[in-house]
Amino acid sequence: MSTLLEVENLKTWFGEGENAIRAVDGIDFKISQGETFVLLGESGCGKSITALSIMRLLPPAAKIKSGSVKLNGKNLFELPEYAMRDVRGGKIAMIFQEPQTSLNPVLTAGQQIGETLQCHKGLKGRAQRDRTIELLNAVGIPEAERRIDEYPHQFSGGMKQRIMIAIALAGEPELLIADEPTTALDVTIQAQILQLLEKLQQETGMAILFITHDLGVTSGIADHVAVMYAGKIVEINSRDAFFAAPQHEYSRHLFSALPSREKRNREMAESGKENKHLSDSPLLTVNDLKVHYPIRKGLFKKVVGYVRAVDGVTIEIRKGQTVAIVGESGSGKTTMGKGILQLIRPTDGGVLFDGRELTQITGEELRRKRSDIQIVFQDPYSSMNPRMMIADIVEEGMLAQGIGKNRGERMQRVDKLLEQVGLKPEHKYRYPHEFSGGQRQRICIARALAVEPKLIVCDEPTSALDVSVQSQILELLKELQERLGLAYLFITHNISVVEYIAHYVAVMYDGKIVEQGNVDEVLYQPRHPYTQKLLSAVPRIKTAGRR
Amino acid sequence: MLNYLYARCISAIIVILGVSTIVFLLIHIVPGDPVEVMLGEAAQLADREELRSALGLDQPLLQQWIKYMYQVLHLDLGTSLYSKREISSILAERIPATLVLACAGIIIAIVIALPMGILAAIRRGSPWDFYAMTFSMLGVSIPNFWMGPLLIIIFSIGLGWFPVSGNEGAGSLILPALTLGTALAALLSRMVRGSLLEVLNEDYIRAAQARGLSDMTVILRHGLPNAALPVITVLGMQLGSLLAGAVITETIFSWPGVGQLTIESIQNRDYPVVQACILLISLSYVAVNLLTDLTYAFLDPRVRLGK
Numbered sequence: 001m002s003t004l005l006e007v008e009n010l011k012t013w014f015g016e017g018e019n020a021i022r023a024v025d026g027i028d029f030k031i032s033q034g035e036t037f038v039l040l041g042e043s044g045c046g047k048s049i050t051a052l053s054i055m056r057l058l059p060p061a062a063k064i065k066s067g068s069v070k071l072n073g074k075n076l077f078e079l080p081e082y083a084m085r086d087v088r089g090g091k092i093a094m095i096f097q098e099p100q101t102s103l104n105p106v107l108t109a110g111q112q113i114g115e116t117l118q119c120h121k122g123l124k125g126r127a128q129r130d131r132t133i134e135l136l137n138a139v140g141i142p143e144a145e146r147r148i149d150e151y152p153h154q155f156s157g158g159m160k161q162r163i164m165i166a167i168a169l170a171g172e173p174e175l176l177i178a179d180e181p182t183t184a185l186d187v188t189i190q191a192q193i194l195q196l197l198e199k200l201q202q203e204t205g206m207a208i209l210f211i212t213h214d215l216g217v218t219s220g221i222a223d224h225v226a227v228m229y230a231g232k233i234v235e236i237n238s239r240d241a242f243f244a245a246p247q248h249e250y251s252r253h254l255f256s257a258l259p260s261r262e263k264r265n266r267e268m269a270e271s272g273k274e275n276k277h278l279s280d281s282p283l284l285t286v287n288d289l290k291v292h293y294p295i296r297k298g299l300f301k302k303v304v305g306y307v308r309a310v311d312g313v314t315i316e317i318r319k320g321q322t323v324a325i326v327g328e329s330g331s332g333k334t335t336m337g338k339g340i341l342q343l344i345r346p347t348d349g350g351v352l353f354d355g356r357e358l359t360q361i362t363g364e365e366l367r368r369k370r371s372d373i374q375i376v377f378q379d380p381y382s383s384m385n386p387r388m389m390i391a392d393i394v395e396e397g398m399l400a401q402g403i404g405k406n407r408g409e410r411m412q413r414v415d416k417l418l419e420q421v422g423l424k425p426e427h428k429y430r431y432p433h434e435f436s437g438g439q440r441q442r443i444c445i446a447r448a449l450a451v452e453p454k455l456i457v458c459d460e461p462t463s464a465l466d467v468s469v470q471s472q473i474l475e476l477l478k479e480l481q482e483r484l485g486l487a488y489l490f491i492t493h494n495i496s497v498v499e500y501i502a503h504y505v506a507v508m509y510d511g512k513i514v515e516q517g518n519v520d521e522v523l524y525q526p527r528h529p530y531t532q533k534l535l536s537a538v539p540r541i542k543t544a545g546r547r
Numbered sequence: 548m549l550n551y552l553y554a555r556c557i558s559a560i561i562v563i564l565g566v567s568t569i570v571f572l573l574i575h576i577v578p579g580d581p582v583e584v585m586l587g588e589a590a591q592l593a594d595r596e597e598l599r600s601a602l603g604l605d606q607p608l609l610q611q612w613i614k615y616m617y618q619v620l621h622l623d624l625g626t627s628l629y630s631k632r633e634i635s636s637i638l639a640e641r642i643p644a645t646l647v648l649a650c651a652g653i654i655i656a657i658v659i660a661l662p663m664g665i666l667a668a669i670r671r672g673s674p675w676d677f678y679a680m681t682f683s684m685l686g687v688s689i690p691n692f693w694m695g696p697l698l699i700i701i702f703s704i705g706l707g708w709f710p711v712s713g714n715e716g717a718g719s720l721i722l723p724a725l726t727l728g729t730a731l732a733a734l735l736s737r738m739v740r741g742s743l744l745e746v747l748n749e750d751y752i753r754a755a756q757a758r759g760l761s762d763m764t765v766i767l768r769h770g771l772p773n774a775a776l777p778v779i780t781v782l783g784m785q786l787g788s789l790l791a792g793a794v795i796t797e798t799i800f801s802w803p804g805v806g807q808l809t810i811e812s813i814q815n816r817d818y819p820v821v822q823a824c825i826l827l828i829s830l831s832y833v834a835v836n837l838l839t840d841l842t843y844a845f846l847d848p849r850v851r852l853g854k
Contacts, residue, residue: 151848
């Protein structure tokens, strides 16, 4: 196969001189016609900036310092801007991570596909509309004739990504750059989009530059893999060679950071410890919990129906146990967590915690009881007040619950808590923005621990984090459980995290738990069709064999 | 869309009913005897009684309210105590002048603000941006009661191009419209710039550029319609206040509009006219708000079709 794209010594920096941030720092790679080339790396390693450099669509602060990008032998950096516009969308198309925000909300799907057809193929009127419908059919949008005139907000996330792909296909590009195109999607939708890309690649013969942080996805689609770290490509290899024996230390680190059952078993064998806190009596009993939201319509906001966000969930958590709730977005996982915490009052059902029925207590008593159950949120960036110092953030809960006699005593406890989560006591006089994502999540955990909880609801605590940081947070949670005998209700969509951390798992779908049991039972002998579908959609690393 | 329209209209009607009731009650909220306030303490008893019955103040409150609402619905706003003329015909004389001035002001504002805001946004940090924002800051900080006389001194007295005041043909419209328009343009250009800058950072703008569209298409087709939404809210509120009569500008230029009428009737203690003016001002706000909501729906399918 002949070379389609050749990147040579590409350097893209933010700023000038000594202090320049070398986002992309001298990378070389080649993509052959019709192949899938995966650029793998964690956030901030320069993957997206590489893609935007190829497209010459960098943010104003970034400058290409040196190097060349040749498409079919022609250097794109030497083209005038108007000629580059023919390349964008015509020769190289791009799809982005967030289908929710990558479509213009005020134009219809048809208009947005149509403008690319007009721009690169000169199609107008009837011919443009016919081709648009063809493209919508090709990317698997049902009832294309009708939906062509719908607006982005009328499509689901997966459908929006299909429309983005249709826009990309409209110019019949030779190369498609896909920048984390499935990261924001559920696994079952991810599997569909990946299948679609593969099918379209076979039909059109286009090459794909696929940017991802996910080893599982890489394993499923790549012909070649390039691992990027701190602006440099540390390893390029064919898929089989890469997965059989990663060469670079960083690549091996990525593999070892992946949570899995094997890792858990290995760690257990190494430490030789059993869960000493695990007790037989339940700490939390959720009985037929229902959270229904009324749907109101019309002038007088009459209730015309209910959204059954959580619809009859029964589950038990014991002291020292980690119970995982798995499900896709919108399945009711988070609402259930909030219902248990009484942050939303349940419509029906019981939440018995430590011998007390939470749904029946109010006011001061409920407030006191709250210290026993804490929550750690998904996004460590937005779950802390940016104007408060870490000391105050961690202390706040103690103040509310009357823990510690005076400020001095509480500050001592803050120091201890920060050390417990792997930070330093002097960090307490800093503000949240001075920390990385992983450190922030540690602070959130310290904040939860401050009031001596018995149960922590972890709502996707690692999904905004890179795998290597994720593994640190998961290890921290396990260690704290061992030391303090905490119970976790672990809400996640990530099956490998469940394998690694949970003892017991419940699969949620459409507000109901469709299957629950010990991790090994549910994940390795799933009985419910939805669990089977979910598990089969999870991208797994295959170490050998053709993709 | 029909549902949205329907709901907006119903709520507008409810607001109008509420506002007219409050306006009706105004005369009763005035401390002391309204008749005494209007006629002065030295008035004869017979005159007072006559005015009291002319205003219907001798009847029970509910009956007064029903009568008032009936009259308002039939555009009968009573007679002026000062000029003894029908208030509706006084208003009919004044409204066109205010409308003309408001429209001229808005047009000047849009013509200046739109290109200036767009240019400042797409050439962010350039001299263009600097000049545009300096103009904007000046425009926002210079009050109309200073800008008006300044324009009069330069263009009427100094150059003799336009009449000093009054409403005598197109020439006399220019200075008051400029006074209003530049102030509004200053505010709007800043809004357009800010809003467009925000939108230009959106993912869909990058996606549109990645499709190979020209910068012009990206800005006009993808940027502006989205950036327009917050601008329209501000424009609507400003239009509301212009329709209510730009009191200061109308007074400076002796422009015979509703603003000037309001000031005159307050000075003359002409309560029925004051009442009518307040009602008109409220109605124009309601109308402009309704118009803003409908424009929103027209521009944003998420509003039009429900999210």
